[in-house]
Amino acid sequence: xxxxxxxxxxxxxxxxxxVEVLHGVSLDVYQGDLVSIIGPxxxxxxxxxxxxxxLEILDSxxxxxxxxxxxxxxxxxxxNPRFEEHAHQLRSQVGMVFQAFNLFPxxxxxxxxxxxxxxxxxxSEAYAEERxxxxxxxxxxxxxxxxxxxxLSGGQQQRAAIARALAMTxxxxxxxxxxxxxxxxxxxxxxxxxxxxDAEGMTQVVVTHxxxxxxxxxxxxxxxxxxxxxxxxxEDEIFIAPKDERTQRFLKRFR
Amino acid sequence: xxRCLIAVILGVFMxxxxxxxxxxxSGSSGPKELRWAADPNSGVPYxxxxxxxxxxxxxxxxxHAIAECLGRKAVFIGNNFDCLIPGLRRGLYDVVINGLxxxxxxxxGVLYTDxxxxxxxxxxxxxxxxxxxxxxxxxxxxxxxxxxxxxxISIKPIEGLELRRYAYEVNAYExxxxxxxxxxxxDFPESAYYTALIKGLKMVGPPLGNLEYGMVVSDxxxxxxxxxxxxxxxxxxxxxxxxxxxxxxxxxxxMEAWLGPYxxxxxxTAHYEKTIASQNTDTxxxxxxxxxxxxxxxxxxxxxxxxxISLLSMLLALTLGLFLAIVRVYWARPFxxxxxxxxxxxxxxxLLIQLYLIFYGLPHLGIKLPxxxxxxxxxxxxxxxxxxxxxxAGLIAxxxxxxEAARALxxxxxxxxxxxxxxxxxxxxxxxxxxxxxxxIKDSSLLSVITIVELTETYTQLANAHYDFLGxxxxxxxxxxxxxxxxxxxxxxxxxxxxxxxxxxxxxx
Ligand SMILES: Nc1ncnc2c1ncn2[C@@H]1O[C@H](COP(=O)(O)OP(=O)(O)OP(=O)(O)O)[C@@H](O)[C@H]1O
Ligand SMILES: [Mg+2]
Numbered sequence: 001x002x003x004x005x006x007x008x009x010x011x012x013x014x015x016x017x018x019v020e021v022l023h024g025v026s027l028d029v030y031q032g033d034l035v036s037i038i039g040p041x042x043x044x045x046x047x048x049x050x051x052x053x054x055l056e057i058l059d060s061x062x063x064x065x066x067x068x069x070x071x072x073x074x075x076x077x078x079x080n081p082r083f084e085e086h087a088h089q090l091r092s093q094v095g096m097v098f099q100a101f102n103l104f105p106x107x108x109x110x111x112x113x114x115x116x117x118x119x120x121x122x123x124s125e126a127y128a129e130e131r132x133x134x135x136x137x138x139x140x141x142x143x144x145x146x147x148x149x150x151x152l153s154g155g156q157q158q159r160a161a162i163a164r165a166l167a168m169t170x171x172x173x174x175x176x177x178x179x180x181x182x183x184x185x186x187x188x189x190x191x192x193x194x195x196x197x198d199a200e201g202m203t204q205v206v207v208t209h210x211x212x213x214x215x216x217x218x219x220x221x222x223x224x225x226x227x228x229x230x231x232x233x234x235e236d237e238i239f240i241a242p243k244d245e246r247t248q249r250f251l252k253r254f255r
Numbered sequence: 256x257x258r259c260l261i262a263v264i265l266g267v268f269m270x271x272x273x274x275x276x277x278x279x280x281s282g283s284s285g286p287k288e289l290r291w292a293a294d295p296n297s298g299v300p301y302x303x304x305x306x307x308x309x310x311x312x313x314x315x316x317x318x319h320a321i322a323e324c325l326g327r328k329a330v331f332i333g334n335n336f337d338c339l340i341p342g343l344r345r346g347l348y349d350v351v352i353n354g355l356x357x358x359x360x361x362x363x364g365v366l367y368t369d370x371x372x373x374x375x376x377x378x379x380x381x382x383x384x385x386x387x388x389x390x391x392x393x394x395x396x397x398x399x400x401x402x403x404x405x406x407x408i409s410i411k412p413i414e415g416l417e418l419r420r421y422a423y424e425v426n427a428y429e430x431x432x433x434x435x436x437x438x439x440x441x442d443f444p445e446s447a448y449y450t451a452l453i454k455g456l457k458m459v460g461p462p463l464g465n466l467e468y469g470m471v472v473s474d475x476x477x478x479x480x481x482x483x484x485x486x487x488x489x490x491x492x493x494x495x496x497x498x499x500x501x502x503x504x505x506x507x508x509x510m511e512a513w514l515g516p517y518x519x520x521x522x523x524t525a526h527y528e529k530t531i532a533s534q535n536t537d538t539x540x541x542x543x544x545x546x547x548x549x550x551x552x553x554x555x556x557x558x559x560x561x562x563x564i565s566l567l568s569m570l571l572a573l574t575l576g577l578f579l580a581i582v583r584v585y586w587a588r589p590f591x592x593x594x595x596x597x598x599x600x601x602x603x604x605x606l607l608i609q610l611y612l613i614f615y616g617l618p619h620l621g622i623k624l625p626x627x628x629x630x631x632x633x634x635x636x637x638x639x640x641x642x643x644x645x646x647x648a649g650l651i652a653x654x655x656x657x658x659e660a661a662r663a664l665x666x667x668x669x670x671x672x673x674x675x676x677x678x679x680x681x682x683x684x685x686x687x688x689x690x691x692x693x694x695x696i697k698d699s700s701l702l703s704v705i706t707i708v709e710l711t712e713t714y715t716q717l718a719n720a721h722y723d724f725l726g727x728x729x730x731x732x733x734x735x736x737x738x739x740x741x742x743x744x745x746x747x748x749x750x751x752x753x754x755x756x757x758x759x760x761x762x763x764x
Pocket of ligand 1: 016017021040041042043044045046047048
């Protein structure tokens with residue numbers, strides 16, 4: 001492929017308290033891809049996503065999203081003084097959806113969606129509201145704009161969280177187990193929103209335990225274990241004939 | 256709307272009181288002022304509040320006569336008895352006149368004038384008491400006196416005598432009536448007044464000890480001492496002093512031995528009878544009600560002082576407390592450590608000591624705050640520590656995901672605090688903050704030690720002067736309740752509104 005990747009990760013290392021959690025991860029994601037990251041608990045999937053979004057600061061390696069690039073030689077080197085500025089630019093291109101939704105409970109759904117565009121992008125109230133209704137309509141929540149998060153179902157809350165991220169017009173969406181705290185009957189409505197976004201050409205990276213979604217919806221699947229990417233494969237390859245034996249072992253449980 | 260109101264109140268209040276020393280020592284026009292101080296609670300007949308709240312008493316009359324003699328204008332500054340001398344040294348006023356007897360030990364930093372009154376200890380017992388005729392009869396008896404009574408040092412100890420020291424003289428007489436003690440030993444003036452005011456008490460025995468009342472000035476002003484001594488001399492020579500003492504029924508054998516015989520005029524006797532009558536609340540009920548209505552202006556003024564000081568202190572505590580909490584929770588180690596040290600220091604020391612430090616201590620470092628400002632600062636800083644802890648509890652009760660979500664949306668740390676964290680923390684801390692505000696209103700009564708006349712101070716003044724602790728006590732209790740009530744209701748409403756949103760399931764998992 002000659003096209004430049006929209007996410008480019010190179011030899012990413014990250015440790016917590018001297019324990020290395022990511023041992024040199026490299027990954028390219030291209031415009032419009034829907035990538036699923038799977039792997040056993042504790043293998044570093046969340047940490048990888050959080051590094052991409054600078055919620056965690058990388059120890060060493062390189063992360064590029066769009067035109068913003070962040071790199072660091074080693075943990076001993078202080079991040080360069082403009083690091084925080086770059087991190088901020090990077091965050092504004094990346095939307096993030098959490099397992100626990102993390103909606104702001106003291107604000108209505110509409111206010112949740114409008115807040116960041118007004119505060120961060122200094123959009124006018126009228127414009128932010130118009131945009132908020134657009135994204136809420138996209139996730140099917142326009143009717144609920146005046147409600148507080150606590151009065152919505154989990155699936156609705158997660159869709160609102162997606163709308164909130166979309167309102168910042170990100171180039172990339174990251175999801176960390178977006179359906180894991182949902183009752184089973186609510187999972188599909190969230191996954192459907194992600195499929196719709198994929199159809200519109202949004203680039204999405206999803207950490208998930210929903211194997212059927214990973215298989216059916218993603219363009220390819222990244223299998224991680226022990227802080228490394230073990231296998232990157234087409235959904236059919238990985239489910240039907242995984243090359244790596246660790247992948248085989250992991251997927252056996254889902255057959 | 257609310258902000259406007261607060262701003263207006265602030266403006267008016269600050270303009271009037273905050274930046275003025277209590278004297279209002281603007282006096283560039285008119286005669287030079289003689290700023291004099293006493294504890295308006297020191298009781299009848301020294302310096303006390305009449306039913307309209309005016310300060311009267313024999314020492315008031317004397318200092319006015321002296322000021323007139325010196326061609327100066329007497330200006331009264333009330334202060335807590337224990338703080339009279341510190342206030343003098345701090346330059347709050349020029350002279351203290353408050354039944355202070357010359358001490359053989361001397362007092363550092365101050366000078367005593369020649370005496371203006373010769374007093375002595377006088378025993379008071381119940382009317383029907385027969386066994387106590389003399390001080391020597393007090394063996395194995397309980398007697399009461401004033402906490403700081405200076406006469407005690409010249410009286411020889413008696414076997415088995417139990418001495419109880421009261422914060423207010425009046426309470427000693429009260430306990431005597433209720434048979435908790437057998438006698439009260441106090442200065443002659445109080446003994447004379449309270450035996451006249453309270454039925455069922457009488458004076459017994461000869462004069463005890465020797466107390467010479469002098470006025471006190473700072474040793475920085477020996478020239479004032481000279482002037483005052485000269486004025487006292489003139490007053491005794493012209494008979495003005497004698498007249499004042501007689502009109503307060505304070506003429507006694509010692510005075511006669513000093514200044515020769517003096518006979519009271521009818522007018523002077525009538526003056527005394529009138530004062531006693533007007534102070535006595537123990538009359539018919541409708542008379543009492545009329546008197547209470549007469550108290551209203553003073554009550555209102557004191558209530559407003561209390562409320563405004565409380566509001567401003569709380570405002571200070573809430574804003575600084577929030578900042579301190581943020582530093583403690585989010586800033587790097589040296590800062591957060593400093594913040595927690597400040598909090599602990601302020602929580603761990605008594606408010607009273609903090610007030611003394613700010614008002615009487617800081618002037619030694621050249622920082623001289625007016626009373627109201629010192630009071631707001633003292634209360635505000637003390638409560639700041641508690642509010643900081645409340646906020647901190649609120650902030651750490653918010654799920655970690657909230658901050659992360661805000662940051663992930665591109666908000667800066669400050670923006671996340673301002674729009675996401677603090678609004679949620681405030682909803683969490685409304686109940687404890689309301690609690691604290693109620694106790695702040697009550698704690699503001701400590702401000703009497705820095706010359707502020709707030710509600711409790713007014714209560715003790717009136718109750719002491721009128722010997723009416725029950726009726727006035729109930730009225731003041733109701734006043735305090737009424738002041739706190741609106742805030743409790745307001746908080747309830749805010750809680751109800753916020754509570755339904757920041758709910759049980761703000762964040763799952
Ligand atoms: N803030 C942190 N401090 C210390 N250790 C951490 C921290 N966050 C994660 N870890 C550790 O890093 C490792 C990887 O964690 P991570 O959350 O990335 O795993 P994961 O693949 O997302 O697992 P799961 O499927 O359970 O969510 C784990 O061993 C975890 O204990
Ligand atoms: Mg995880």
